């Protein structure tokens with residue numbers, strides 16, 4: 001099943017038939033993609049699958065664990081951590097049994113725990129491959145954080161391990177489960193913006209390794225794989241792909257990092273990259289670890305433009321649309337993208353369907369990221 005098939009399947013499962021039709025091309029009928037995804041799933045199996053979280057860091061504890069409360073098909077049952085005290089405290093907070101706490105050393109014995117169906121990997125980037133493969137070998141389905149891995153080879157090994165185990169592998173591209181982004185995709189496919197000509201997207205923030213523990217590994221090449229591009233530029237890259245519904249054919253890029261800034265001894269700071277798509281659309285994107293937080297995207301068509309600013313926030317999005325006859329600011333309802341994402345995988349497992357963002361989707365982005373690095377290094381366009 002290719003990415004388009006799996007996007008169709010996702011929309012069908014989410015009860016979003018018209019948007020699915022829209023994937024067939026502009027002008028197709030459309031329904032509202034703004035409805036909460038979980039609501040659209042209510043007719044399906046009410047069973048909840050058991051989830052284990054690997055890595056109890058900032059994102060896991062602040063965004064993922066609290067959002068199981070809104071899941072219809074997923075419940076937190078186990079924790080995997082290198083810090084027994086932290087795990088015990090969190091287990092108490094979430095009402096989990098102490099026997100369901102694992103260390104990185106005894107993680108493989110999770111295979112004997114029938115309560116755990118899915119393992120969610122929320123570790124530093126370079127550890128995603130090892131723990132995804134170990135989880136698959138333990139007979140578990142996997143949701144893995146972005147970027148999928150720090151090399152194309154690792155991505156392929158993760159896909160192979162999950163296939164061999166007959167288990168699902170999904171990459172946590174939360175924006176593809178988020179109502180504003182889904183609504184933008186629907187409008188584009190309906191032809192509301194006319195022929196798409198250009199996309200811009202920027203993702204940046206100030207990386208603070210001396211102040212924020214979660215940033216310490218982000219400036220170490222061995223753990224992060226790269227800098228701003230791997231961490232947040234991937235949102236711009238992925239958005240350009242889901243807005244166009246196309247795969248790029250060529251990338252060009254430039255990188256600029258202050259050699260005197262200790263944060264950028266090992267990983268890059270500023271990246272400017274352009275993706276050329278088969279239809280002729282160009283996507284011009286930036287990522288940075290040294291400009292104040294920006295997470296936005298704009299799609300330019302010959303009938304109008306659409307802004308998402310923010311595009312990739314956790315809980316606050318904003319859409320603006322400009323056309324010849326004026327501007328509008330559609331008032332869409334925020335949804336719980338984390339719960340929608342986890343429930344999507346649980347549903348795919350229960351229904352034996354390929355998720356919307358399978359391992360292959362993560363591998364494609366890592367391949368384009370490597371081409372972006374290559375282009376910057378060689379100072380020339382790279383065909384992909």
Ligand code: NAD
Nearest residue numbers: 055056057058059060122123124125145146147213214217
């Ligand atoms: P974090 O540093 O807060 O969490 C990482 C966890 O891994 C910590 O609990 C840490 O103890 C553990 N760990 C185990 N071995 C480690 C080692 N050798 N070095 C460092 N930490 C080790 O980082 P985070 O911000 O939670 O990011 C974790 C993952 O989640 C990354 O892949 C990141 O890209 C992803 N993430 C995704 C989003 C999103 O919106 N989808 C947001 C933030 C982070």
